[in-house]
Amino acid sequence: MTETPLLSVRNLVLGVVRRGRPSTIIVDDVTFDVAQGELFGIVGESGSGKSLTLRAIAGLLPGGVEIISGSVEYKGRNFTSMTSGERRALMGPEIAMIFQDPMTALNPVVRVGEQIAEGPRRHLGLSKKDAMDLAISMMAKTGIPDPIRRAKAYPHELSGGLRQRIMIAMALSCRPKILLCDEPTTALDVTLQHQVLGLLEEMCANFGTALIFVTHDLAVVNETCKKVAVMYAGRIVESGPVRSVLRDPRHPYTKGLLDSAPDFDHPDRMLKSIPGFPPNLANRSVGCSFAPRCEFAQPECVASSPQLEEVGPDRLSACFEKFTIFEGAHA
Amino acid sequence: MSDVPALKVSAIVKTYHVGTALTNIFKGRKNRHTTLTALAGVDLELRRGEILALVGESGSGKSTLAKILVRSIRPTSGELFYGGRLVPAKRTKDATRRIQIVFQDPYSSLNPRLTVKAMLAELLILHKIVPRREVRAESIRLLNRVGLEESALDAYPSQFSGGQRQRLAIARALAVRPDILIADEPVSALDVSVQATILELLTSLQRELGLSILFIGHNLAVVQHLSQRVAVMYLGRIVEVANTEDLFANPRHPYTRALIESVPRMTERVEDEFVIKGEPPSPLNLPQGCRFHPRCPYAVDACRTTDPPLMHVEDWHESACLRFEELPAFSSVRAR
Numbered sequence: 001m002t003e004t005p006l007l008s009v010r011n012l013v014l015g016v017v018r019r020g021r022p023s024t025i026i027v028d029d030v031t032f033d034v035a036q037g038e039l040f041g042i043v044g045e046s047g048s049g050k051s052l053t054l055r056a057i058a059g060l061l062p063g064g065v066e067i068i069s070g071s072v073e074y075k076g077r078n079f080t081s082m083t084s085g086e087r088r089a090l091m092g093p094e095i096a097m098i099f100q101d102p103m104t105a106l107n108p109v110v111r112v113g114e115q116i117a118e119g120p121r122r123h124l125g126l127s128k129k130d131a132m133d134l135a136i137s138m139m140a141k142t143g144i145p146d147p148i149r150r151a152k153a154y155p156h157e158l159s160g161g162l163r164q165r166i167m168i169a170m171a172l173s174c175r176p177k178i179l180l181c182d183e184p185t186t187a188l189d190v191t192l193q194h195q196v197l198g199l200l201e202e203m204c205a206n207f208g209t210a211l212i213f214v215t216h217d218l219a220v221v222n223e224t225c226k227k228v229a230v231m232y233a234g235r236i237v238e239s240g241p242v243r244s245v246l247r248d249p250r251h252p253y254t255k256g257l258l259d260s261a262p263d264f265d266h267p268d269r270m271l272k273s274i275p276g277f278p279p280n281l282a283n284r285s286v287g288c289s290f291a292p293r294c295e296f297a298q299p300e301c302v303a304s305s306p307q308l309e310e311v312g313p314d315r316l317s318a319c320f321e322k323f324t325i326f327e328g329a330h331a
Numbered sequence: 332m333s334d335v336p337a338l339k340v341s342a343i344v345k346t347y348h349v350g351t352a353l354t355n356i357f358k359g360r361k362n363r364h365t366t367l368t369a370l371a372g373v374d375l376e377l378r379r380g381e382i383l384a385l386v387g388e389s390g391s392g393k394s395t396l397a398k399i400l401v402r403s404i405r406p407t408s409g410e411l412f413y414g415g416r417l418v419p420a421k422r423t424k425d426a427t428r429r430i431q432i433v434f435q436d437p438y439s440s441l442n443p444r445l446t447v448k449a450m451l452a453e454l455l456i457l458h459k460i461v462p463r464r465e466v467r468a469e470s471i472r473l474l475n476r477v478g479l480e481e482s483a484l485d486a487y488p489s490q491f492s493g494g495q496r497q498r499l500a501i502a503r504a505l506a507v508r509p510d511i512l513i514a515d516e517p518v519s520a521l522d523v524s525v526q527a528t529i530l531e532l533l534t535s536l537q538r539e540l541g542l543s544i545l546f547i548g549h550n551l552a553v554v555q556h557l558s559q560r561v562a563v564m565y566l567g568r569i570v571e572v573a574n575t576e577d578l579f580a581n582p583r584h585p586y587t588r589a590l591i592e593s594v595p596r597m598t599e600r601v602e603d604e605f606v607i608k609g610e611p612p613s614p615l616n617l618p619q620g621c622r623f624h625p626r627c628p629y630a631v632d633a634c635r636t637t638d639p640p641l642m643h644v645e646d647w648h649e650s651a652c653l654r655f656e657e658l659p660a661f662s663s664v665r666a667r
Contacts, residue, residue, distance in 0.1 A: 045522040045523065045524060046522055145609075159610055160389075161610050162610070189388035189389055189549065190388070190549060190550075190551070190590060190593040190594060191388065191589055191590065191593045191607060192388075192610065193593065193595070194592070194593035194595075195608075197595075216522065216523065217595060218523075218597065219552070219594075219595035219596055219597050220595045222595070222596065222597050223595050223596065246597060256524060257523060257524060260523050260524045260526065260527040261523045261526075261527075261552070262527075262530075262550075262552040262553050262555070262556040262557075263552060263597050264551060264552040264555060264594045264596055264597075265596060265597060265598050267552075267555040267556050267575075267579075271527035271530060271531065271556065272527065273524055273525065273526075273527035273528040273531070274524040277492055
């Protein structure tokens with residue numbers, strides 16, 4: 001028996017509930033565990049439900065989207081049955097989040113030092129002065145030059161890279177056990193992306209923080225995470241250790257993603273795009289949602305939906321044909 | 332004459348005046364720097380039938396250059412040559428027709444209230460590309476060229492996905508039969524699985540129509556895959572130009588090296604020997620000397636005083652680094 005995971009998402013179903021009509025399922029039956037200090041990536045294209053899954057964990061679902069069934073358990077306590085007060089006490093010291101766009105996520109009319117200090121004052125009970133000292137030391141740790149002066153700046157006075165560092169300093173100021181990252185580097189330039197990813201990794205290692213990292217960039221996942229789940233149309237279609245999933249995919253969608261992205265180390269490889277479009281979630285078919293775009297689709301793929309099944313050590317794939325398609329691949 | 336470049340820009344400068352903020356006037360403070368230098372003397376050649384990639388971080392002036400090329404904005408100074416001839420400041424209709432642009436965001440660059448048919452017909456008639464009765468046939472031909480069906484003619488842009496909209500934007504640019512296509516980050520807003528089809532389309536346009544394409548991008552993996560030559564921009568200057576293979580195998584400017592090192596890879600991560608610190612300085616307050624020296628690990632005293640021009644490294648390879656000969660060997664090819 002392994003120890004209980006830090007965070008455990010069980011059969012999570014998210015959707016838009018509408019009176020008199022069947023609800024639209026956006027995230028369907030998502031299950032995964034994150035252990036202490038684990039670096040977990042979720043990849044998928046826009047509309048795959050990866051960001052919503054993350055927001056459900058943070059309790060920040062947009063209006064209209066509800067948890068229809070399933071649970072999110074943190075250290076064995078179920079989020080969905082907590083009061084908002086109990087939940088708020090967890091956000092910050094236990095779970096923190098970093099958003100894609102640091103301009104809209106920061107409060108434009110509060111100095112950044114005070115924004116960072118707010119969490120420690122509330123959750124760690126620090127005095128105003130101690131909290132500000134902590135904020136400044138966190139800013140220094142994230143590599144912000146001249147933190148004492150910068151702490152008095154407003155978000156608009158800082159560049160994109162610095163704002164993202166402020167977000168990281170804020171998220172880590174209470175030493176959370178889990179850091180949720182929603183495409184934290186997508187809005188940044190490559191050299192800054194490189195710096196921020198390195199910083200995240202270093203900070204998580206120092207504080208023993210687990211990371212749940214949502215992105216659409218496979219190469220970023222490869223460099224940042226240890227485990228990965230690939231989402232398509234609201235479902236996890238494949239999961240496992242990053243190395244083995246990306247080297248040796250066992251789901252046609254993962255393979256399609258890998259084949260369609262230019263690889264910096266293989267510039268001459270032909271790109272192969274995935275034909276067709278993602279399905280309309282309001283009108284799901286009974287079969288595998290990838291079947292209409294899948295070159296390997298069989299009649300059974302249209303008739304019923306495949307479940308996640310083990311395909312190797314710690315690896316799952318939701319494909320009926322997983323053993324026939326990838327037969328030649330070594331385990 | 333095949334060696335006359337399709338498009339040549341010479342010493343293009345674009346500056347903006349930034350007024351002093353009202354609050355500073357009230358406080359009696361005056362801004363010391365009131366000129367923003369977006370482009371500080373850019374020389375670039377786009378050869379016939381090639382895909383030239385222009386890379387650089389945000390704020391480096393890539394899009395400003397693109398807008399100057401299609402005359403959305405005027406340069407402060409500098410000249411533009413089309414096929415060896417100077418393009419006058421006020422362009423003729425024919426001159427505008429020859430250089431077309433595709434923008435980054437296909438959601439905001441198409442008129443939401445025009446059907447595809449109306450959008451294409453307007454251009455075909457205005458520029459007298461085909462006689463009126465052939466407009467429909469020509470529109471269908473254009474749609475097929477970019478991989479869309481005839482049925483798209485009566486639809487509005489909102490009925491299409493991001494990738495399809497980008498195809499429409501390309502069809503619109505092709506409608507007037509340009510020689511030069513400027514593609515300003517055409518795939519940045521698209522999902523990876525769709526991105527590949529647009530890249531493929533651009534390659535086929537280059538091959539089959541002989542189009543010269545200036546591809547602006549920041550994803551080096553895409554650039555390496557697509558282009559024949561690459562120009563690297565930093566703070567309003569081109570700092571290195573070379574054939575794609577050369578540039579990645581043997582970069583001769585520390586900034587290019589930093590960009591290459593920053594690309595997320597699918598291979599095992601290796602410890603960085605070369606990381607640049609900090610962020611680009613403000614274009615309101617450019618550093619003295621080489622504009623890259625505050626972030627450059629190889630900077631010496633000369634770099635702080637001399638602003639290096641583009642210098643000849645070897646055939647078809649230019650770098651604006653004073654120490655390009657002394658830079659340690661480096662290659663993007665990793666041991667696997």
